[in-house]
Amino acid sequence: MRRKEKRLLQAVALVLAALVLLPNVGLWALYRERQPDGTPGGSGAAVVPAAGLGSHNQQKKIFFVGDGQKLKDWHDKEAIRRDAQRVGNGEQGRPYPMTDAERVDQAYRENGFNIYVSDKISLNRSVPDIRHPNCNGKRYLETLPNTSIIIPFHNEGWSSLLRTVHSVLNRSPPELIAEIVLVDDFSDREHLKKPLEDYMALFPSVRILRTKKREGLIRTRMLGASAATGDVITFLDSHCEANVNWLPPLLDRIAQNRKTIVCPMIDVIDHDDFRYETQAGDAMRGAFDWEMYYKRIPIPPELQKADPSDPFESPVMAGGLFAVDRKWFWELGGYDPGLEIWGGEQYEISFKVWMCGGRMEDIPCSRVGHIYRKYVPYKVPAGVSLARxxxxxxxxxxxxxxxxxxxxxxxxxxxxxxxxxxxxxxxxxxxxxxxxxxxxxxxxxxxxxxxxxxxxxxxxxxxxxxxxxxxxxxxxxxxxxxxxxxxxxxxxxxxxxxxxxxxxxxxxxxxxxxxxxxxxxxxxxxxxx
The missing domain is CATH 2.80.10.50 (Trefoil (Acidic Fibroblast Growth Factor, subunit A))
Structure with missing residues (x-):
């Protein structure tokens, strides 16, 4: 009798073990089969149809990783298709065919780039998807934090500022945008007053803050950050163009480690003809020399990733384009409010991140174009620099x-x-x-x-x-x-x-x-x- 009871108990135990272990083994084997590189951001996973998602995410796929978190393809395929069909001045990031009359100094005087050309390019223009091909297969967490996009400006050109806002709205999942905060650093140009307010009233997610005196870039950014409501703060300049699926790769890294500051790859929008292209050398790390001049240096071979589209660490950021957990930003103390106008702030925030247990990453699958001015067009209200x-x-x-x-x-x-x-x-x-x-x-x-x-x-x-x-x-x-x-x-x-x-x-x-x-x-x- 005891022998029969013992065999019965053994059989029950085996059945229970099979019920508990076999499904997990099967899921893990399937996950490993679909994830050849063994990383959550790889190109494959077990596929389950998405259900109950909004219009932006129709026909999306949800992917499961081994610990039960869900991954998702955040690409807006319909928006990508529409952009690919656009034709016209500057579309697909092509150079605008300039005439001699459009190269005059007056075109650059107010903004440091050719505003005549900017005004002739659509506010919704398409840009080339110049990401590494592996980025098309990247999946990111289904549940990501939302973000406040902070865009400071001073006497910015009308079309360049609006194109920045349009590119963010056009190429960002709406559920990830808590708000876009335009922070005016005491501009005196008429088009940036009531006309701007009237135009932005068309976009419920956009609001405008204004300083009461000229504060400079850093204190203007701090004003925007102090008013932000999103989980993450994303800083952009006022003459940028967001590229395809730029936002989820940034937010994904912060969701996995809130003490990570992440930077997109910064592409070049030419100040003459507005062509859109990569920087020379493209994926390189930020550094500086003994005179504190910012440099971009190649990643040493021993630190290069097997997949060049994967995030990589960088000692210092380039400056104005990055995303950071809002609470972590204030735990770091934000920026030093004594910094004037612009320049040097990337060192201050970078050093604090590393000294306080954080990390800095560049994200190759997130790209944002930026106009590098021909020269600085504005006056410096204080300081001994930029003087005759x-x-x-x-x-x-x-x-x-x-x-x-x-x-x-x-x-x-x-x-x-x-x-x-x-x-x-x-x-x-x-x-x-x-x-x-x-x-x-x-x-x-x-x-x-x-x-x-x-x-x-x-x-x-x-x-x-x-x-x-x-x-x-x-x-x-x-x-x-x-x-x-x-x-x-x-x-x-x-x-x-x-x-x-x-x-x-x-x-x-x-x-x-x-x-x-x-x-x-x-x-x-x-x-x-």
Whole structure:
């Protein structure tokens, strides 16, 4: 009797084990069969028809992964098909055929890119899908966090700003967009006031915030982030175009690890003819050199992924285009509100991410086009950068157009405005935190500096070494450019327009120089140190 009971119990146990284990083994075997690379984002999985989804997701497939999470193909195939059929100026990201009349300086003056061409391209234009082919097969979590898209702007062109908004609305699953927040940094152009409000009233998901004074890019972004309601904050610039299925790959990585900051691959929209193309080298990591210039460097072979469409880590981000969990962003402290205008913020946020246990990733299957301006078109309200150096005695400006490296500086007539002419004549300078003076704006300065070797030498341009010495300058309250090494001041000749060093004489008008923009706090620190 006991033997029969024992055999009966063994049989029951085997049946129970089969009921529990066999379905899981079968599902796992099926999952492994459909997932040759063994990763949740691979190209295949067990297929189950989607049910009860909205119009955007009709005919979508849901995919199961081994731990029970569902994956989904987020591509909007119908929108992709419609885009492929579009024809017209700039469609499919093709260059606009420019005429000589459309290349005039006036076209670039207000925005730093050709607004005439931008205005002739559809706000809903199609862009080429230049993702790696593997991206077409990527599946992402069925349940993703939603996001607030923050777009700061200052005196942005009408068509470039609206094209940014349209591209986001056209190429994003609507259920993932909590809102689009346009943050106006004290623009004074009429089209950005009531006309913009009237236009955006057509889109319930779009709202506009405005600053009460010029704040600069970072504080404007912070204002938008503080008003955001979405689970994730996604920052974009005001002259971008979102590409195919750009948003789910970003949100998927954050859903899997909330302390991941993710960046799309940034494509180039040409500032002349608006062609859309990849950056040179495409998938490269962000880095910087000892002078804090942002660089893009190849991924070392030992760190390259078997699938080039997979996300990869990057030491620092490029800057303005990224997504971050909203609560994590504020746990990091957001941005430093003392940052002015733009430039350098990518280092600050990147360093904090790594030091606080987060990670930074670039996502090859997420692509966003960005217009890289021909030059910075707006005025800097404070600071010592982006300034012309005007001599009081002669009424002329310091100019670098005459010589190559090592040649003396000279004076030239001050060009009007701050457009292309000022850049071409090299009358725009940056007084940097290194206390040297460099031609150009803070992010794109040429790597040569004002240099002087004695109290009677000419002021020349020489390779920047960031070691102060002969390239150390103080801009004093008496408007003199003082050179501590030679204990002399920058002077100029009224007769032949040379610039040279001379014994300091604050009463001499030819030794008095006016920067267009100064920041007294920064200058006082320079002089005190």
């Amino acid at each position: 150096i005007h001599n009081v005695g002669t009424g002329l400006c310091a100019d670098t157009k005459h010589g190559a490296l090592g040649s003396p500086l000279r004076l030239e007539s001050c060009v009007r405005g701050r457009g292309e002419a000022a850049w071409n004549n090299m009358q725009v300078f940056t007084f940097t935190w290194r206390e040297d003076i460099r031609p150009g704006d803070p992010q794109h300065t040429k790597k040569f500096c004002f240099d002087a070797i004695s109290h009677t030498s000419p002021v020349t341009l020489y390779d920047c070494h960031s070691m102060k010495g002969n390239q150390l300058w103080k801009y004093r309250q008496d408007k003199t450019l003082y050179h501590p090494v030679s204990d002399s001041c920058m002077d100029c000749s009224e007769s032949d327009h040379r610039i040279f060093m001379n014994t300091c004489n604050p009463s001499s008008l030819t030794q008095q120089w006016l920067f267009e923009h100064t920041n007294s706090t920064v200058l006082e620190k320079f002089n005190r140190d």
